[in-house]
Amino acid sequence: MDAGKKIDAYYKATSDGATSSRLEATFENLQNCEYQSIMCCFGRDHQSEDNNGNCKLEKCGKNADPMDNSNLCWTEPSFTTYPNHEEGKTHCHGFAWAEDDNDFLSQLKYNNFFYVSMYDHLYSRGYVQNQVVHKSGNSNDYVPMCSCIENMLPSARRRSKRCQSPLYGTTCNGHEQVVKMLLEHGADPDIPNEVAHKSGNSNDYVPMCSCIENMPPVSRSDCTQLDVSLTFRLMVDSKSGFLTAASENDLDIEFNACQGYDYSNPLRQENNDLASYAVRLVAEGKMSTATQYGMYETLLGYASPNSNNNEAVCKEEYEELTGEAYPHWCCTHDYKTCHTQSFCNRDKSVCRRECGGEWIRDDWCPADGIPKWGECTNNVDGCCAPGKCEGNQYYKQCL
Secondary structure: OOHHHHHHHHHHOOOOOOOOOOOOOOOHHHOOOOOOEEEEEEOEEOOOOOOOOOOEOOEOOOOOOOOOOEOEOEEOOOOEEOHHHOOOOEEEEEEEOOOOOOOHHHHOHHHHHHHHHHHHHHHOOOEEEOOOOOOOOOOOOEOOOEEEEEOOOOEOOOOOOOOOOHHHHHHHHOOOOOHHHHHHOOOOOOOEEEOOOOOOOOOOEEEOOEEEEOOOOEOOOEEEEEEEEOOEEEEEOOOOOOEEEEEOOOOEEEEEEOEEEOOOOOOOEEEOOHHHHHHHHHHOOOOOHHHHHHHOOOEOOOOOOOOOOOHHHHHHHHHHHHOOOOOOEEEEOOOOOOOOOHHHHOOHHHHHHHOOOEEEEOOOOOOOOEOOOOEOOOOOOOEOOOOOEEEOOOOEEEO
16 A cells, blocks of 8 residues: 555544544644644645646646645745745645633644645645745855744745655555554654755755744735534442543544634634634633734734735835835846836736846845946956856956
8 A cells, every 4th residue: 555545544444534533643843833833835736637736637746736826935044035926836834722621622723734734735735835836045044844833934914845844755656554653653743854046955854734823924825723522421430429431432533624703703604714813712711812823923814814825915014123124125227226107017928028137136136236238357256146257368348
């Protein structure tokens, strides 16, 4: 039996399975999630014919995209931003639990973790890779695929090669180990993935899953809740007169889209949204407001649960946090300054087709960078990208 079938078998097992028994697991990096939540973010789709993402049967390479449901704002500590959806299509999905360790949501949180990361996204959808491939060249940003929510960059607040953690590697490569055994024996979802930088830099630390405080700031995240039933028989002890309770051992776990409340209007229901589910947990006394707002340091678009590509909240939060203008894309003729005609700055197609320019980000060239056609005789490395210093020993210019 291959690994995928084992995931499916464990999920569907009527006894000692994901829906019928508590998953005993120990993840050091998931033991103390400060904000009672875990989030996963995916950047690639490797499975066709499942109505999720754009992986096609006849062509499903490494660049197929997942269903886009969120927006990455920036990565830390460099505060590299991703305006105009530069990160590409991103899919984030998480879950939260109760403050009380004895609550079903807390006792069974690793069952939910298995469902979200392994069954629902890896097995059912073929989502296997984290959010983005860096273009900035920064090698210090920490961007896990899944994490306790406080570790995520804001998806509208705080980027993989396929099959890089033990959990995903085992299932992707078809090894025969049982996924449940991996989980129970400490397979660590927080082991880093190596980011494949387009700049050639590959040192970013990118774990597969972790507490939300370790994940990048995003606009929003889908959400799965647990609906649990367990029968108890109540009896009065004939000798002591005390009331006793005995379990019928018929635990039944269902994994459903979260049913939460809108942050701005708690009387309105919002489903399948992690930030809105936090509103419900607070209302039910299962989460503190301090924890809720800790989650919102990552889920920046918490007040707009239906806005998947919330670029505005990225801009607002970035500028408030850094005091700097949020970068944007524009049309240029010299690789440094934006075109003076707003028409040319409308989009890449107009820029290149109608205005004969190049589409760049306005923060790519430093203040002392040399624009196209500028002299670089004494500073051969000073040209604004993608310009290069060319010429002879007497005179060189950026072209």
